[in-house]
Amino acid sequence: MNKDADSKIYSINDLNLVKQRYYEEMKKFNHSIYICSGAGCISSNCGTVRDVLMEELETADLLSTVKINLTGCIGMCNVGPAMIVEPEGVFYCNLKPENMKKIVKKHLLENQIAEEFCYTNIDTGKKVPYIKDIEFFKGQKKVILRNCGQIDYRSMDEYISKEGYFALAKVLQEFTPEQVIEEIEKSGLRGRGGGGFPTGLKWKLTAKAKGNQKYVICNADEGDPGAFMDRSLLEGDPHNIIEGMSIAGYAIGANKGYVYVRAEYPLAIERLDSAINQARERNILGKNILGTDFNFDIEIRIGAGAFVCGEETALICSVEGKRGEPRQKPPYPSDKGLFGKPTIINNAETFGNISVIFLKSSKWYADIGTEKSKGTKVFALAGDVNNTGIIEVPMGITLGEIIFNIGGGIPKGKNLKLHRLEDLLGDA
Numbered sequence: 001m002n003k004d005a006d007s008k009i010y011s012i013n014d015l016n017l018v019k020q021r022y023y024e025e026m027k028k029f030n031h032s033i034y035i036c037s038g039a040g041c042i043s044s045n046c047g048t049v050r051d052v053l054m055e056e057l058e059t060a061d062l063l064s065t066v067k068i069n070l071t072g073c074i075g076m077c078n079v080g081p082a083m084i085v086e087p088e089g090v091f092y093c094n095l096k097p098e099n100m101k102k103i104v105k106k107h108l109l110e111n112q113i114a115e116e117f118c119y120t121n122i123d124t125g126k127k128v129p130y131i132k133d134i135e136f137f138k139g140q141k142k143v144i145l146r147n148c149g150q151i152d153y154r155s156m157d158e159y160i161s162k163e164g165y166f167a168l169a170k171v172l173q174e175f176t177p178e179q180v181i182e183e184i185e186k187s188g189l190r191g192r193g194g195g196g197f198p199t200g201l202k203w204k205l206t207a208k209a210k211g212n213q214k215y216v217i218c219n220a221d222e223g224d225p226g227a228f229m230d231r232s233l234l235e236g237d238p239h240n241i242i243e244g245m246s247i248a249g250y251a252i253g254a255n256k257g258y259v260y261v262r263a264e265y266p267l268a269i270e271r272l273d274s275a276i277n278q279a280r281e282r283n284i285l286g287k288n289i290l291g292t293d294f295n296f297d298i299e300i301r302i303g304a305g306a307f308v309c310g311e312e313t314a315l316i317c318s319v320e321g322k323r324g325e326p327r328q329k330p331p332y333p334s335d336k337g338l339f340g341k342p343t344i345i346n347n348a349e350t351f352g353n354i355s356v357i358f359l360k361s362s363k364w365y366a367d368i369g370t371e372k373s374k375g376t377k378v379f380a381l382a383g384d385v386n387n388t389g390i391i392e393v394p395m396g397i398t399l400g401e402i403i404f405n406i407g408g409g410i411p412k413g414k415n416l417k418l419h420r421l422e423d424l425l426g427d428a
Contacts, residue, residue, distance in 0.1 A: 007282065008281075008282050008283040009165070009282050009283050009284060009290065010283060010290060010291040011169070011290060011291050012166065012169040012170070012173065012290075015160055015165055015166055015169055018157055018160045018161075019160055019161050021157070022157045022158060022160065022161040023161060026067070028064070028065070029065055029066060029067040030065045030066065030108075031065070031066045031067070031085055031086065031087070031108060032066075032067045032069060032085075032086045032087075033053070033066060033067070033068050033069065033083055033084070033085050033086075034069045034071045034074070034083060034084045034086065034149065034150065034152075035049070035050050035053070035068065035069065035070055035071065035081070035083045036071055036072075036073060036074040036080060036081060036082045036083060036149060037050075037070040037071060037072070037153075038071075038072050038073030038074070038077070038080075038232060038235055038236065038267075039073075039228070039231065039235065039267055040073060040077040040080050040389075041073070041074075041077075041080035041081045041082060042267070044080040044081050045081060045097075046080065046081035046095075048097050049081045049083075049095050049096070049097050049099075049100065050068070050070070051097075052097040052098075052100045052101075053068070053100045053103075053104070054068065055100075056100045056101050056104040057104060057108075060104055060105070060108070060109060062104070062108055062109075066108060069151070069152035069155075069158075070152055070153065070154060071148070071149045071150065071151065071152060071153060071236060072148045072149060072153050072232060072233075072235040072236015072237060072271075073148055073149060073232045073235065073236055073389070073390050074091075074148075074149035075136065075137065075140075075145075075148075075149060075389045075390050075391065076093070076119075076134075076136050076137075076387055076388075076389045077388050077389035077390070078386075078387060078388045078389065079093035079094050079119060080093070080094075080095075081093075081094075081095045082094075082095065083095065084131055084149070085107060085108075088113070088130070089130050089131050089132055090107070090113055090118065090129050090130060090131070091118060091119055091128075091129070091130065091131040091134065092114070092117045092118060093117070093118070093119050094117070095117060099114075099117055102114055102117075103117060113129045115127045115129055119134055121134075121135075122386050122387075122408045122409065135405055135406065135408065136387045136389070136391075136406055136407075136408065139393070139401065139402075139405045139406040140391055140392050140393055140406065141368065141376055141392060141393060141394050142376075142392050143353065143356055143365075143368070143375065143376045143392065144233065144240075144349055144352035144353055144356075144376060144378055144392055145232070145233065145236070145237070145352075145378060145390065145392045146162075146356070147159065147162055147164075147236065147237040147240060148232060148233065148236030148237050148390075149236060150162075151236075151237070153235065153236055153237065153238060153271050153275075154271075154274070156239060156275070156278045156279070156282065159237070159239040159240075163359055164239055164240070164243065164355075165239070165243055165284055166359060167243060167247065167354070167355035167356070167357075167358035167359050168243050168246050168247055168284070168289075168290070168355070169290050170358055170359075171247050171250060171358055172250065172289070172290055172292045172294055173292075175358075177207060177250060177251045177252070177253065178207075180203075180247065180250060180251040181200055181203045181204050181207060181251050182200070183357065183358065183362045184199055184200035184203060184251070184354070184357065184362070185198070185200030185201065185204070186200075186362035186363070186366065187200070187353075187357045187362035187365040187366055187374060187375075188362075188365070188366045188369075188373075188374030188375070189350070189353055189357065189365070189374060189375060190373065190374070191346060191347055191350050192347045192349035192350045192353075192377065192378070193219055193310075193346070193347030193349075193350065194347075196373075199346065199350055202334065202344055202346070203248065203251050203252055203344055205332075205334040205335075206252045206333075206334040206342045206343065206344045207251060207252040207253060209334055209335050209342035210342075211341050211342045213255075213256075213339075213341045214252055214253050214254040214255075214341055214342045214343065215254055215256050215257065215258065215337060215338045215339075215341060215342075215343040215344075216245050216248045216249045216252070216254045216256070216257035216258075216343070216344055216346075217257065217258050217259075217260060217312075217315070217316070217319065217337075217338065217343060217344070217345040217346075218241060218245055218257065218258070218259040218260065218345075218346065218347075218348050218351055219260055219310065219312065219315055219345055219346065219347050219348065220234060220241075220259055220260060220261045220262075220265075220268070220347075220348040221260055221261070221262050221303055221309050221310045221315060222262065222265075222310070222348075223262065223305070223306075223307040223309075223310045224310075226380055226382045226383070227380050228380045228390065229348075229349055229378040229379070229380055229390065230268075230347070230348040230349060231265050231267075231268050232378075232390045233348055233349065233352050233378070234259075234261065234265070234268035234269075234271065234272050234348060235267050235268050235271055237352070238268075238271050238272040238274075238275035238276075239275050239278075239279070240351075240352055240355060241259065241272070241348055241351050241352065242275060242276060242279050242284070242285065242298060243354070243355045244350075244351030244352060244353070244354035244355055245257045245259075245296075245298060245351055246284075246285070246289070246296050246298075247354050247355065247358070248344060248346070248351070248354065249294075249296040250294055250296070252342070252344055254296070254344075255295045255296050255297070256296070256297060256298075256299075257296065257297070257298040257299070258298070258299055258300070258301050258319055258338070259272060259298060259299075259300050259301070259348075260301045260303055260309070260315055260318070260319055261300060261301070261302055261303065262302070262303045262304075262305050263302050263303060263304060263305055264305055269300060269302060272300060273300055276298055276299075276300070280297070285297050285298060301318070301319045303315075303318055303324075304318075306318070306324050308324055308325070308326065309324040311326050312333055312345045313326050313327045313329065313333065314326045314327075315345065316333060316337055316338050316343065316345070319338060320338065320339060333345055349378055352378075353365070353375060368394050368395070369394050369395030369396055370395050370396040373395040373396065374395065375394075375395060376392050376393060376394050376395065377392070377393060377395055378390065378391070378392045379391050379392075379393065379402070381402065381406070381407055384410055384411060384414075385403055385407035385408060385409070385410060385411070386407060386408035386409055386410070386411055387406065387407050387408040388407075391406055393406070403416065
């Protein structure tokens with residue numbers, strides 16, 4: 001169900017009106033509570049925590065002054081269920097339904113932090129109430145995940161309030177398709193699916209390919225064990241993927257896009273489908289987008305979980321309804337892809353970068369990371385580290401910084417064991 005207004009959006013002025021209306025609406029609330037509703041926290045019973053919180057707010061007569069938001073993954077999955085109380089930025093974690101009464105009384109009625117429910121620093125044993133002071137979050141740079149855990153995934157208006165769809169409007173009003181590709185090239189963005197192929201070059205090759213029909217495919221198959229980067233992005237910020245794909249469609253001359261998601265991601269599929277419907281209702285997807293002559297729409301294709309379908313040509317076969325089998329290259333998808341037409345395939349994380357490049361500029365983006373690898377990378381931090389979850393860090397960061405600063409080190413004070421390759425191989 002679309003919880004936002006049903007007004008259609010035809011221009012950047014309409015986007016500004018939506019943004020202003022949202023901020024006016026927010027003035028009546030003293031607090032906003034962002035409850036993590038990512039897959040990890042759902043498995044930890046965040047739904048019951050939310051329900052009891054709502055009951056306590058009703059009892060305290062606070063429903064009209066406290067806004068409850070359901071977000072995607074906040075990031076730190078080992079301490080769920082978790083929530084953030086704004087405007088203070090207090091991070092409560094390891095929550096239970098019975099904790100809600102005390103948090104409502106102490107924090108929302110008496111304006112005191114309920115520190116017993118805050119994060120505990122592993123090294124010092126002290127409570128750290130504010131999310132900005134927790135090492136797990138301090139060591140990150142959020143670009144792709146900038147909205148995950150910070151907005152209600154159900155609200156298109158809240159996405160717009162964070163400059164959502166302003167990049168698409170800017171591109172349609174100020175850029176030719178060729179200029180869009182040039183900007184992506186200047187950013188230095190490389191594909192985040194593993195191959196690291198220059199995104200701008202891929203788009204340029206597809207744009208130059210002959211054909212009246214072209215396609216954009218978002219690869220969100222993500223079959224690697226322990227990986228949940230694409231899932232977290234789709235669950236927490238689905239409109240960001242729609243916007244990135246739409247800009248790509250404009251750049252290469254495509255009017256159709258597909259998001260390929262594995263069936264094991266029901267939450268991601270449900271939330272993306274809802275966002276696509278919202279975008280269609282409000283003239284962000286479909287015909288004459290934002291009052292221009294640009295037409296573009298997106299459909300979801302659900303994969304059966306075959307690992308090989310993470311490879312782009314096997315994925316194309318699967319989208320076409322065939323057995324997912326890789327094919328010889330060339331021809332490359334940029335020349336002969338989906339249904340034999342020129343096609344770009346980018347990872348979900350790659351599309352997550354697109355809108356911010358046009359909001360902040362290619363130079364801003366290129367200043368992040370290293371000389372050859374620009375921007376940030378999202379990682380699923382799992383295994384024998386104290387802080388597990390989803391993280392985003394600048395390219396060039398060391399594994400030591402990730403494991404010991406963001407990850408909080410190894411449980412029980414154990415040492416990290418490093419082996420030389422020759423030691424592992426022995427006499428082989």
